[in-house]
Amino acid sequence: MTTTTQHQAPLAPTTGATVTLAGVIKDYSGQRALNGIDLSIAPGEFIALLGPSGCGKTTALRALSGLERIDGGSIQIDGVDVAETPVNRRDIGMVFQSYSLFPHMTSVQNVEFGLRMRKVPAEQRRSRALEALEMVGLSDKGERFAHQLSGGQQQRVALARALVTRPRVLLLDEPLSALDAKVRVQLRDEIRRIQTDLGITTLFVTHDQEEALAVADRVAVMREGRIEQIGTPEELYLRPSTAFVANFVGLSNRIDAQVVGGMVEFHGERMPLLGADQPDGPVTAFIRPEDVVFAGSGIPATVVASSFLGSLRRTQVRFADDTVISVQHEVASHPQAGESIFVRFTPKPVSAGPRG
């Protein structure tokens, strides 16, 4: 097999399964971890579950895998209710956050394990396992043990192990959280590429919003056991439906503003209100740094500090009422600390929520 690019897809694509969670409820000793989760995943779709710790995203994933039992609602894979199906019969592949490789087996033996459980004969097992390792770029590390591999390499082996049996659904439980930043970015792109090549339905849990936006077809933001909003990364970023989503996804400046006649008003700047109508009164509004611009006139402010971020700059400015916000702008302009400047807001709609 000639390799012109880094990876090919030696495993034939599978038809991803349809996954439906309807009204799923899960209680943990008095606390409700999942409070009615509704989620439909189309075949081959890559969904990210995003949220702060404790929001229930891992619980939802584990409920789908069968490692947690649900107390209400239904979970269906390809139209079949799987609540009574034990974990080892659901035909899923799962990648855990860490420590999941069997320590006494080599990488190849680890990858072969699922095939061994399915009684695949030894020769076929070995060749398919080697194919899977090649898919993740580790064909030369087959004889290594887990403790001889780096964190990133271990997760790749875990991925190969989960995929070699060609499951209907792939579940990833914060697979990159324990890795270094650089490795994280590299590996998430690879996961996405492999998933696209194979066409396998995938559910990916993370607390890192940048990660979720970068890899997923759709992202579901969760809070306290419910899905706040589900949509494409662009929808979530540009049209957050609640203040929580606006604040959680992407960077936001929080300012104390007023709603006046259906518009958000701050020191003379007026922007349309995003989302449901709100009564007049004080609110906390969320403005993206890239929606704030320096201008010849507008709100007077003093420059606090400016950070160089490679392809852009972010400058912090302070208003007369001591509010500090971040302005994102091109590298060329370099405001100095103490400088007096004016800022204006673009007319894009902004999210607002109750004060405090």
Place this chain on the structure above:
Amino acid sequence: MKRSLSTATQIGAEPSTRSRWIILGIVGAIFAIPILSSLHFTFSAGLGGGYTLDHWTGLFAPDASRTYRNLFTGIGNSLVLAVVTVVIMLVILLPTMILVQLQFPRLRRTLEFICIIPITVPAIVLVVGLAPVYSVVVKVFGGSVWTLAFAYGITVLPYAYRAIQSNLDSVDVITLSEAARSLGAGWLSTVWNALLPNLRRGILAASFIAVAVVLGEFTIASLLNRKNLQTALLEVSQSDPYVAVIFSLLALGLAFFLLLLIGRLGSTDRKRSSS
């Protein structure tokens, strides 16, 4: 039926509640039998049958100290030995361990190895070589029983070392001492103010274990012809087995209580540090 098992049980990570309690119940019952038999024995009235409290009340009789003189001497000796052993451990082992941790990191393995040797060279072997050593010790310190503590300090080395070292590992003494020194403290002040308060858990655990080991030691005392709790118990059992068993049970209870305390100490320490 499968529905009622938790997922952890289903995947094999845990036993089912039923298996758990069957195993623990059976083993627990079997292990309780000797203790219950001992307790039963202390209340029995001899070959004639029947029960009595005399054996227990006899301990508080006015002439008890005379009747059981040997036994009380043995207890007294063991208590003295326990105290001296703990002192030896705190004065010789503890400073050395701190010194090695701070200044001689490469000697750590050697120190660990030395402290493990007493496991490989058990008391029954050690005592063969102790006899000549003790004839010298007697010339220097006299023949009283407390000199046995020198040998006991060696036998408790493995346990004391482990208890103190696990504390040393969990507290970064190097950083603490650097911080104290940078703030102007001398070495003595550093150890006393910055290090020892953080090593309380290990020191207490080591002390309790040392006490338990010393109270239970028989081999060296017996073969060096000294009198301690265990040799006295054996002696008294020839004439009054009831008292012997009573004291065994009391010693067992005391040791259990002491070790439960250590466990409590360990967990409250952790709770405090996580708040």
Place this chain on the structure above:
Amino acid sequence: MTVATAPEPFPSGAEVQPRRHPGSEPATRPRRSLLKYLGLTPFALYVVLFLGIPTALAVFTGFLTEEGQFTVANILGMFDPLVLRTFASSFWISAVTAVVGAVVGALVCYAMLGTRSEGTLRTVIDSASSVLAQFGGVMLAFAFVATIGSQGLVTVLLKDTFNVNIFENGIWLYQVPGLLLPYIYFQVPLMIITFMPALQGLKVQWAEANATLGGSRFTYWTRIAAPVLAPSFFGSLLLLFANSFSSYATAAALISQGAQIVPLQIRGALISETVLGRENMAGALALGMIVVMVVVMWGYSVLQSRTSRWQR
């Protein structure tokens, strides 16, 4: 010897990171470094006096006659059939109690899987195990006499209720077979203390991964848990063997006369000079014991380092 906690000959897991140390400047302050080394002398002196010298004496007196001349007579005396028989008895007792202790102890550890580590059940069992593993030989002997002695509670119960006379073929409690039950009584708790950390080290992710890959409880335990636990299990078994082999107090309390196992043989050589007619026999026996112990403990440490490699 009874062991209250489980020692590990080599640090497992976290390795000591190379660090700069306060006071480890290059030799620009000779007076300071001398002081440091001085700090090690109390311990060094103490260990040499009360561990080094006695051990050396124990090992080498076997090579000396009463007058102090070199001889191998004592060593050869160890191959006397009588002495060999005592070594065999010691081995047999140690092996049986180690295996039984290991299996039962492992079962109890398994039963404790999944319980909260600070919960009541665990702390009670931990404390009870620490205590019973240390339960001095003399006190243990009494307890067993009270249980299965000729007037023991269980003996009497069995005779009266079930018409079973356990001492039909003679009282065996005060001979070598009588040591089995008391020894097992402290071997099982020792196994619990030693083996529990290994069982705790089983990561739940392995069971979960096994399940998601299609495996059953059986495949988890046979293909994953058992191989991973094997070094630790056999290491603990060796530790139990060493513990039993070197144990003296229980045997001394139960068997007041005679030398059926090696520690008792040493007692005989130390106390009465006429046991084998050779005074320094004790030294030879001690040497024999040390050789066995060194081999067993070396095996234990090898298996322990194997364990730490996997369970990081």
